Amino acid sequence: MTTPLLSLQGLTKAYPGVVANDTVSFDIGQGEVHALLGENGAGKSTLVKMIYGLVKPDSGTMVLNGQPFAPAEPRAARADGIAMVFQHFSLFDALNVAENIALGMENPPKMGDLAARIREVSETYGLPLDPYRTVGDLSAGERQRVEIIRCLLQDPKLLIMDEPTSVLTPQEVDILFETLQKLRSEGTSILYISHKLEEIRTLCDHATILRLGKNVGECIPTETSARDMAEMMVGSTLQTPERSGRDFGEIALDISGLSVPSPTEFGTALRNLHLTVRRGEVLGVGGVAGNGQDELLGVLSGEITTAPDAVKMNGQPIGKLGPTARRKLGLLSAPEERLGHAAAPNMSLTENALLTGSVREGLESNGFLKWGETQSFAERIIEAFDVRTPGPDNAARSLSGGNLQKFVIGREVLQNPDVLVVNQPTWGVDAAAAASIRQAILDLAAKGTAVVCISQDLDELMEISDSFAALNEGRLSAPRETTGLTVDEIGLMMGGAHGMEVAHV
Amino acid sequence: MDLSAINPVLLIASLMVAATPILLAAIGELVVEKAGVLNLGVEGMMIVGAISGFAITVESGSPWLGFLASAIGGALLSLLFVVLTQVALANQVASGLALTLFGLGLSSLMGQSYVGIKPPQMGKLDIPVLTDLPVIGPILFGHDPILYLGIALTAAVWALLKYTRVGLVLRAVGENHDAAHALGYKVVRIRIMAIMFGGACAGLGGAYISLIRVPQWTEGMTAGVGWIALALVVFASWKPWRALLGAYLFGGVTVVQLNLQAAGVAIPVEYLAMSPYLITIIVLVFLSRDKSGAPASLGRIFHATH
Numbered sequence: 001m002t003t004p005l006l007s008l009q010g011l012t013k014a015y016p017g018v019v020a021n022d023t024v025s026f027d028i029g030q031g032e033v034h035a036l037l038g039e040n041g042a043g044k045s046t047l048v049k050m051i052y053g054l055v056k057p058d059s060g061t062m063v064l065n066g067q068p069f070a071p072a073e074p075r076a077a078r079a080d081g082i083a084m085v086f087q088h089f090s091l092f093d094a095l096n097v098a099e100n101i102a103l104g105m106e107n108p109p110k111m112g113d114l115a116a117r118i119r120e121v122s123e124t125y126g127l128p129l130d131p132y133r134t135v136g137d138l139s140a141g142e143r144q145r146v147e148i149i150r151c152l153l154q155d156p157k158l159l160i161m162d163e164p165t166s167v168l169t170p171q172e173v174d175i176l177f178e179t180l181q182k183l184r185s186e187g188t189s190i191l192y193i194s195h196k197l198e199e200i201r202t203l204c205d206h207a208t209i210l211r212l213g214k215n216v217g218e219c220i221p222t223e224t225s226a227r228d229m230a231e232m233m234v235g236s237t238l239q240t241p242e243r244s245g246r247d248f249g250e251i252a253l254d255i256s257g258l259s260v261p262s263p264t265e266f267g268t269a270l271r272n273l274h275l276t277v278r279r280g281e282v283l284g285v286g287g288v289a290g291n292g293q294d295e296l297l298g299v300l301s302g303e304i305t306t307a308p309d310a311v312k313m314n315g316q317p318i319g320k321l322g323p324t325a326r327r328k329l330g331l332l333s334a335p336e337e338r339l340g341h342a343a344a345p346n347m348s349l350t351e352n353a354l355l356t357g358s359v360r361e362g363l364e365s366n367g368f369l370k371w372g373e374t375q376s377f378a379e380r381i382i383e384a385f386d387v388r389t390p391g392p393d394n395a396a397r398s399l400s401g402g403n404l405q406k407f408v409i410g411r412e413v414l415q416n417p418d419v420l421v422v423n424q425p426t427w428g429v430d431a432a433a434a435a436s437i438r439q440a441i442l443d444l445a446a447k448g449t450a451v452v453c454i455s456q457d458l459d460e461l462m463e464i465s466d467s468f469a470a471l472n473e474g475r476l477s478a479p480r481e482t483t484g485l486t487v488d489e490i491g492l493m494m495g496g497a498h499g500m501e502v503a504h505v
Numbered sequence: 506m507d508l509s510a511i512n513p514v515l516l517i518a519s520l521m522v523a524a525t526p527i528l529l530a531a532i533g534e535l536v537v538e539k540a541g542v543l544n545l546g547v548e549g550m551m552i553v554g555a556i557s558g559f560a561i562t563v564e565s566g567s568p569w570l571g572f573l574a575s576a577i578g579g580a581l582l583s584l585l586f587v588v589l590t591q592v593a594l595a596n597q598v599a600s601g602l603a604l605t606l607f608g609l610g611l612s613s614l615m616g617q618s619y620v621g622i623k624p625p626q627m628g629k630l631d632i633p634v635l636t637d638l639p640v641i642g643p644i645l646f647g648h649d650p651i652l653y654l655g656i657a658l659t660a661a662v663w664a665l666l667k668y669t670r671v672g673l674v675l676r677a678v679g680e681n682h683d684a685a686h687a688l689g690y691k692v693v694r695i696r697i698m699a700i701m702f703g704g705a706c707a708g709l710g711g712a713y714i715s716l717i718r719v720p721q722w723t724e725g726m727t728a729g730v731g732w733i734a735l736a737l738v739v740f741a742s743w744k745p746w747r748a749l750l751g752a753y754l755f756g757g758v759t760v761v762q763l764n765l766q767a768a769g770v771a772i773p774v775e776y777l778a779m780s781p782y783l784i785t786i787i788v789l790v791f792l793s794r795d796k797s798g799a800p801a802s803l804g805r806i807f808h809a810t811h
Contacts, residue, residue: 054687074689090684092677093801103677104688108670265798 003066005030005189006051006158011060013046020046022213023060028158033180033190035200035221037233038210039430044193047210048160051191052084053077065157078106081157085147085164093136093266097146100135104150121152125179136266140289141172148179159183160191165199169288170458170491177203195233197226211235234431248466249279252450253300253331253419254312260295260304268292268474270299275469275476277419277450282441283479284465285454287494292474293423293454294336300421300452301333302326313419327359330418334408336427336454338401342408345397349389352396353378353411360415377414385410386436402429406437413440420444423454438464458490470494511764518643521652522718524756526551526710526727528655530734531741531748532662533706538738539666540699541679541802545601546586547707548731549608554579554708555715556612559619559722568627572651572712579708580701582608587697594806609725619722627651627717649717651709656749658706663745675699679800682807692807707731733782740789743799747792755785 004027013021020043028034038044049055051062053071062069064080071077074084091100098115102108109117115131122129127145135146144164151159161180165173180190180203192204200207201221209217209232217232255275262269270292277283287293298304299311301323308317313331323333335341343352354374358364363374378392385406389399396404409425425441426434442464445451454471455461461468462482469479470493477493530547537544557578562571582604589600627649630636636646666672675695678685682692714730715722733755741747758781766777 053689074687078689086687090681090687092680092684094680094798095673095676099673099677102670102673103685103690 003030004028005032005065006069007063008047008051009061009063011047011050011057011062013043013050013055013057019213021050021057024210024213024215025060026208026215026218028189028191029206031184031187031189032206033184033192033204035204035207036191036193036210037195037197037200037207037229039195039233042210042233043213044210045162046213048084048162048191048193051077051158052082052160075106078104078154081155082160083151083154083156083158084160084162085144085151086162091135091143091146094134096132096134097129097138098131100146101131101150101153105153117153118149121149125149125152125182126175127179139291141168144168144176148176152183156188158189158191160193162193163195164192165194165196169494170487172288173199197221197229200229201226209233230431248281249448250314251276252279252314253277253452254315255299255310258299258306258310260299260306262292262295263298263304264294267295270295270476271474273299273474273476275452275479277452279418279448279450280445281467282445282451282453282465284461284468284482285452285471285476286456286458286461286468286490287471289456291471292476293471295474296471296476297333297335297421297423297454300331301335302331324359327356330360331421332356332360332412332415332417332419333421334412334423334425336423338404338408339397343396343404346395348395349382349387349392349399349407350375350378352407353381353392356411357415381407381410381414384414385440386433402433405429406433409437409440413444416447417444417449419450419452421452421454424456425453426455426457426460434460458487468493511768514640514643516760516764518647520753520757520760521644521648522756523759524752525652525655526713526718526730527734527737527755528659528749528752529710529713530707530731531737531752532655532658532745533703533710534734535738535741535743535745535748536662536675536706537699537703538803539679539743539800540675540696541682541800541805541807542590542696542700543597543601543804544583544586544604544700544703545598545735546583546604546608547703547734548727548729549605549611550579550582550704550707551608551711551714551731551734552612552725552727553582553608553615553711555711555727556616556619556722557708558712559624559715560615562624562716563619563622566625568625568716571624571716572709575708575712576705577708579706579711580704582611583700583704583707586704587700590806591693591697591700594808597804597806605731613724616722616724620724622721624716624720626720651713651717654709655713659745659749666745676800679802682802682805686807686809692809696807707734710734733785736786737789739799740786740793742793747789751785751789754788755781758784 006028009025010023011021012023024047036044046055050057053074053076069080071080098111098118101118102114108114118129118131127149129142129145129149135143164176168176184190194200204221207219207221208215211233219229255273258270258273260270268291285296295304299306302321303323305322306319308320311319313329318326318329339345344355354363354369357377361377363370375392381387382389382392387407388403399407409422412420426437429437438460441451441453453461453465465482467479468482468485470477472494530551534544534547554575558571558575561574562568586600586604589595590597629649630646632646636642666676674690678690678692678695686692711727714726719726737748737751741751762777762780766774
């Protein structure tokens, strides 16, 4: 093998209380697609931030094309041919596509010329994009195209992609992969970060696996099974949730022909929505983020009220009722955003337990709070869901994302809901904890709870749901039984490729 | 009641004078807010500018030096806001209010020996032929240079925000400071420059009141003009030309109501006195219904996490 494009040697970065990267070393070859695998919190993001010049390593060196490489800021990294597509898009909603792209370039041409180049590059790589549209109005897939084109216009030598497929439909993923393979054939190296193993097996030439900040192994993905890679990532054997055959009861939740506008400026309105869930059934709602998921959760939880008849629970109209009244009836929900929506960041776990549990657990009487019982309720959640925290007096914000997620889901599950609505229940949770959350949802369904699970993780939905429907631009497809559903069919339900086409060159 | 005493040409000429302090302060604050910073200390920076400009003009005899000093005075006071909000990461609303109170107190202290003095006057533009034209002469060509500076500044800020790289980066910082940081832009540095520009403009606006509009020094003489400028920025949807329109509207109603008072119209003086505030805000509320939103990072504290 010739000299690698980029060689990392003993990179270490410590934050107070945690070593994010501990003497990580590996090489990225010329024209190679190199995967960086690891759980959330394994240190992948910190590592790429060091390569991109956003974070300075405490020790260790990098060598780019035989030259020492220590970018002081992203500008310097870009000048040396490093480009990055961020996991959380670094875009400006109120600016248009061309302006967004100009901001990521060192010496942007005039707006008119830039728009022409954007059109040219977007057609070459099959990523159609109008330079003058406002970014706030674009879908998640289109926003990612903006980021990718911003990188491509700089002719990068190394393209870093941080979890690029988490917001795409299967068809969009295929097209993204064609674009990446085309780039590889042109000699561009790609550092591809993901925890989706099948993707890495189809795309990548080489993989480095991180666990708790350390490089724990390398492999050739095409020659390694997904299970072996997963076990290297997690460091232990995995348990898959079990589901037992279930009989469904009567219809517990019924929405017919509901249309509501979105409460937020860049949100998606729900259009003519039909949905029924029976007792004991898990309905999985898939779809790319931003297609009405937040609005659907709001309608079900009572944050968005509608005409009384539009939402029915056990035949009773509840559309006009707010969240607390619905909780009383047994409809509980756990939204996606943990800090600020599902939990109040600066309040203790006990106080957070009270916030949703007071009605069903009887934690207040005549306006006075029963702190003793609330605390034991919080302790029960911590115990049952293995929440790692010193105790229920700790603030919600002090918990890691995965631990807080376990708490937020556990809090609703332990209240024995008749209908449970969850949005992204295992987002940012490591594989073992995700498995236990899914198991808890399945156990609840086995006891006769109707569950609506909104998620962007298709594997998760296939694993736990009995029927599947997809949200696309605020419309919900007709639910289908999960057994026998193929990935292609799911992709079509999710709205196909959103106008993407395959690379032409 | 004698409405014929009101001369429309003089009325328009004097509304431009009445509007200029608000316009200068509003344009400065517009740039600050476009960069994502909410500085509620406009009133404080204006009055410090008013006394700085007044004192230097009296001491040096040159209004030009006075205006320069007012810009420097306003910018220096805004540095206090910079230290509080950009370095110590304090809450912007509280810091801005504190800046206003501090500025009012500081200006009284500075101005103690200047009460009742008349400052040297700044000359007015006098172009042969043009200034002597009927009607348009006094309206377009008969003012002091700072009034034209205000209009030029509006045009410059508009062009800067719309057509230049600097303007684009400024808007980006105000829109999403985390993303701008990730792209390698110096969020804090850009904001400091914007805040100081805002301070300098507010200072100029204050000195315009104490040196040209009134012209003398009295305590608290800005009398809420800074707050009107702040409201103007919001209701002008962060658009420079709309801020100019709003400022002229406010100046216009102010001048008209003064004239009506002088002409003895049978409306209680209190209603006339409140009319500029009411009418300006009502008109701008209707204009701002197109929902062109505030900079998304406005007032949020930026903390680079790494």
